Amino acid sequence: MHASSQSELPGATTPLPDLLRAVRALSPVLRAEADDAERDSRLTPEAAQALRDAGLFRLGVPRDLGGLELPLAAALDVTAEIALACPSSAWVTMVTYVSQQIAASFGEGARSDLWGAGPDVAMCGVFGGAGAAAEPVEGGLLVSGRWGWASGCHQADWALLGVPLAGPGTEPERGLALVRVADLTVERTWDMAGMRGTGSDTLVADSVFVPYHRLRPFADVIKGPGAAQAPLYRIPPGSMTLASLGPLLGAARAVFRLTMEAVDGGKPMAMSLHPRLADSPSVQAALAEAATLIDSAALHLTRSAEAVDAAAAAGTSALLDRARVRMDAGHASRCLREAVQSLLTVNGAGSFARGRLIQRYWHDLETGARHPTLNPGLAREMYGRALVGDPRPVSPMV
Numbered sequence: 001m002h003a004s005s006q007s008e009l010p011g012a013t014t015p016l017p018d019l020l021r022a023v024r025a026l027s028p029v030l031r032a033e034a035d036d037a038e039r040d041s042r043l044t045p046e047a048a049q050a051l052r053d054a055g056l057f058r059l060g061v062p063r064d065l066g067g068l069e070l071p072l073a074a075a076l077d078v079t080a081e082i083a084l085a086c087p088s089s090a091w092v093t094m095v096t097y098v099s100q101q102i103a104a105s106f107g108e109g110a111r112s113d114l115w116g117a118g119p120d121v122a123m124c125g126v127f128g129g130a131g132a133a134a135e136p137v138e139g140g141l142l143v144s145g146r147w148g149w150a151s152g153c154h155q156a157d158w159a160l161l162g163v164p165l166a167g168p169g170t171e172p173e174r175g176l177a178l179v180r181v182a183d184l185t186v187e188r189t190w191d192m193a194g195m196r197g198t199g200s201d202t203l204v205a206d207s208v209f210v211p212y213h214r215l216r217p218f219a220d221v222i223k224g225p226g227a228a229q230a231p232l233y234r235i236p237p238g239s240m241t242l243a244s245l246g247p248l249l250g251a252a253r254a255v256f257r258l259t260m261e262a263v264d265g266g267k268p269m270a271m272s273l274h275p276r277l278a279d280s281p282s283v284q285a286a287l288a289e290a291a292t293l294i295d296s297a298a299l300h301l302t303r304s305a306e307a308v309d310a311a312a313a314a315g316t317s318a319l320l321d322r323a324r325v326r327m328d329a330g331h332a333s334r335c336l337r338e339a340v341q342s343l344l345t346v347n348g349a350g351s352f353a354r355g356r357l358i359q360r361y362w363h364d365l366e367t368g369a370r371h372p373t374l375n376p377g378l379a380r381e382m383y384g385r386a387l388v389g390d391p392r393p394v395s396p397m398v
Helices: 016-040 045-053 072-085 087-106 108-115 218-223 237-264 281-314 319-347 357-368 376-387
Strands: 123-126 130-137 140-150 158-165 173-180 185-187 201-211 215-217
Touching: 016 045, 016 072, 016 087, 045 087, 072 087, 072 237, 072 281, 087 108, 087 123, 087 158, 087 173, 087 237, 087 357, 108 173, 123 140, 130 158, 130 201, 140 158, 140 173, 158 201, 158 215, 173 201, 173 218, 215 218, 218 237, 237 281, 237 319, 237 357, 281 319, 319 357, 319 376
Parallel strands: 123 158
Antiparallel strands: 130 140, 140 201, 158 173, 173 215, 185 201
16 A cells, blocks of 8 residues: 555544545455464554554544544544454554553643654553663653553554653652653564454663653543643543454454354354254344344443543543443443354354454454453442442552
């Protein structure tokens, strides 16, 4: 795919239907590259360039810097559409979007560093690091450490990394640092059954200088910026975890489509007298159940995303509402997994063959659904406590 001119790329006023059409136009490229991404445990340069050319690395960039500043509900739709072609590509796009949403709150100096030369800047982010250390020097910190699970780090221009902020006392405050990926080393550690193409390898820093304007206390990030910020950048990180479900929703929809292709194609039902899967009442019931579970997930996600967008626009942020968002995310994750399990049973043992496309979506969904922000048990704790007015925190990400 050739690089597009600036005038051809999506701009701040691009309506969602046009953006979805752009995703569908690049989907053949993502599908064609998916096997190589699976083999190499990272997106191919062709897939990454297709995402960049389509403007999908500017979804969370402020409008005044040429970005789309896409509301959360629209971002869910976009990443779900990408995932129909390649869940790993959708996950990398989602991580860039969420990282940009946080980075935009760092202030004018950091925003200029990131997007002063243009909005098409891919990002990755890891809140926790192994052995992360920071040494104060004039104008900033020298940062060292290792940050694993850095999805999209091979495509990223910038990384958002959890670091200790040097200061008085023995317990330095937790913070986040914006670091150029070119100043880091990528160590190949990602070898998973699912989401292989995300290339979630380990970033390594050795005394990398980070100026103070690219550092923020984690507590300030959790608290969120003031009302003066555009609505997207008022959303707290806990509610932004909802974005992780877009790729999973698309993966489940892809499995349903593949299953219906087999059913509509007249596939017989093994070990039965039914000439076609479509003739079996048990298959009909399984399809109905799976379709409803996927719809239920989508409805919960849409409800929460629209509520988050509305609350951000109004400048409100109630604990009960935020806890319900986390509950909706956990519930949606569980619905999608149950739907795909049922669909795999309809497809039969052959769907588990290594060369079958359906098993890649299954592996990607099952791996992505284990992200710690989508833990349904933790979500129930958050929501249950909020429902009874128990103020004790379960997690800072609520």
